[in-house]
Amino acid sequence: MKISISKKNKLSGKISVVVEKTDYESKVNDVLKRYTKTAKIPGFRKGHIPMGLVKKQYGNAVKVDEINKLLDSELKKYIQDEKLDILGGPIPSYETIDWDLETINFDFEIGYTPELKLNFKPKKPIVRYEVKADKKSVDNQIKNIQEQYGKLISKSKIEKGFEITANFISEVDEINNSSMFKTESLKPAFLKKIVGLKVNDEVSEKSSKIFKEDYELSRNLKIELDKAKEIKSDITIIFKEINVREPADLDQELFDKVYGKGSVKNVTELKNKLSNDFIKQFENQTDQKLMNDSIEYLIESTKINLPSEFLVKWMQLSSEKKITQEEAQAEYEKSEKGMKYQLIESKIIIDNKLQVNFEDLKGFTTELIKNQMLQYGQAAPDEKELEGIVARVMSNKDEIKRLTEQLTSNRILEFFKQNFNYKLKKVSYDEYIKEVYPS
Numbered sequence: 001m002k003i004s005i006s007k008k009n010k011l012s013g014k015i016s017v018v019v020e021k022t023d024y025e026s027k028v029n030d031v032l033k034r035y036t037k038t039a040k041i042p043g044f045r046k047g048h049i050p051m052g053l054v055k056k057q058y059g060n061a062v063k064v065d066e067i068n069k070l071l072d073s074e075l076k077k078y079i080q081d082e083k084l085d086i087l088g089g090p091i092p093s094y095e096t097i098d099w100d101l102e103t104i105n106f107d108f109e110i111g112y113t114p115e116l117k118l119n120f121k122p123k124k125p126i127v128r129y130e131v132k133a134d135k136k137s138v139d140n141q142i143k144n145i146q147e148q149y150g151k152l153i154s155k156s157k158i159e160k161g162f163e164i165t166a167n168f169i170s171e172v173d174e175i176n177n178s179s180m181f182k183t184e185s186l187k188p189a190f191l192k193k194i195v196g197l198k199v200n201d202e203v204s205e206k207s208s209k210i211f212k213e214d215y216e217l218s219r220n221l222k223i224e225l226d227k228a229k230e231i232k233s234d235i236t237i238i239f240k241e242i243n244v245r246e247p248a249d250l251d252q253e254l255f256d257k258v259y260g261k262g263s264v265k266n267v268t269e270l271k272n273k274l275s276n277d278f279i280k281q282f283e284n285q286t287d288q289k290l291m292n293d294s295i296e297y298l299i300e301s302t303k304i305n306l307p308s309e310f311l312v313k314w315m316q317l318s319s320e321k322k323i324t325q326e327e328a329q330a331e332y333e334k335s336e337k338g339m340k341y342q343l344i345e346s347k348i349i350i351d352n353k354l355q356v357n358f359e360d361l362k363g364f365t366t367e368l369i370k371n372q373m374l375q376y377g378q379a380a381p382d383e384k385e386l387e388g389i390v391a392r393v394m395s396n397k398d399e400i401k402r403l404t405e406q407l408t409s410n411r412i413l414e415f416f417k418q419n420f421n422y423k424l425k426k427v428s429y430d431e432y433i434k435e436v437y438p439s
Contacts, residue, residue: 001070003078011307013110015075015090019067021102027066032058064099071106085113087307087339088314111307111314116347119301120416125423126293129286129436133278134428141274146247149254155242158183158197165241168221170207172233178240179220187212194239202238207231282429287413289436294416295341304340308332311339345412354411356404364407365390 002018035054037047044053075090090108097104155162165180183191190210194203207228211217218228221235248254255264264270315335316328323331349355369389373381381389393399427435 001074003074005082005084011112011114011305012310013112014093015078015108015110017071017074017106017108019070019104019106024063024066024070027070028059028063031062031066035062060099067099067104075108084110087111087113088311088318091310091313091317109310109313111310113343114305114307116302116304116343118298118344118347120419121421122297122301125421126290126297127425128290128417128422129432130424130426131279131282131286131429131432132426133275137278137429138271138274141278142250142270143247145254145258146250147245149248149257151246151248152243153246155244156198158194158239158242159244160191160195161244163243163245164239165243167238167240169236169238170221170231170233173223173231175221175223175235177220177222179222180241181211181216181220185211185213185216194237197239199239199242202236204234204236207233207235210235210237282432286432290422291409291413291416294420295344298344299337299340302340302344304343306336306339308336348412348415349408352415354408354415356407356411361400361403361407362390362394365393365403368403369393 001020001023004016005013006016007013032051032054035058036049036051039049039054039058040046041049041053041057044050078084079086079090088111090110093107093109097106152163158164160183162183163180164183165178167176167178169176186194187209190205193205197203207217207221208231211220214225214229217231218225221228221231250267250270252265255266255270256262258264259273264273312325312328312332315331316323316325319328319331366386369386393403
């Protein structure tokens, strides 16, 4: 067998394969010999079929099958040995083959991976956001903590700022539920209507006039949001409890309850802790924004000439279902941007040795499990138990794939942070939302 390669241009080329009779003859004969023992042909006992008859009936099909197997394995070996950096796989460039010939020529189209030059120093630096905790955010967090750990004090009459437990009833809509809500969630007109009412008093109102937000109506009626929006009937509300929540004092007892004994010793430390927690809370969000912006810049700024004509053919040929050239062209156009980033990502990983091996993945999975258990307040497992959990996770192929992608993404993000020309911008959460998600 002779294999040669010729380059059509920088992006495409041709592999030519010459298959001689001596390359496949012995394998064909071996298969046919087995057929003489296993084939079922009327008029002949199994295992006693003449070779001539087997050749006549199966010879050509076996020859075609063996040559295709030979082509497949030798092409893969040639591409690997020659270190050919190609996209997709070789495409047969012949339509018909004369299988009766002893020497057969095959040609295959190939598409080369384009060379890339990446620039990590954009003229206009990419913004790297950090969501800082402003005074308003920290004060709100402190207020929430004080309310969460505060005391409920029973009151006789409803006033603004109270918490109310009530029964919500609608015979028409088959609703009879008990729920707690805060007066802040009510529409002003309805709040004005109920101020001064007592326990066991009741009031009826159209569902749309009770709460400021639809989700509050859904929560209190304990029905789906879509269904809550459709209710037109009046809701009867019977007040069962009227309470005011007295905020907990900002003292050591509260700090210990929230963060553990001695972790926070005063209000200043509490504010610092909340500020750091606030920044970490949005770190994943800002990191994802940074990743997306960096990828978008690389795709837009990197000159990538793909062998588009070849790739359209390859997509049409490799599609699970039969598609037309026009459909393959449309699929290519949808995938082009993703293909470009895959090439960029591959270059970054290879050039900077960011590949993930088994030991890397095992260590990453171990730390991930430890952190998850701590997050949910579970005690850290001993080494043997932890190894068992890691082994179970890593025996799942889907989990292996997911974790590999996650670790690879983490490494690329860290590479971006160290190598890109970024401009750090500290903003409040409201400013971040306004800039990143403008209405």
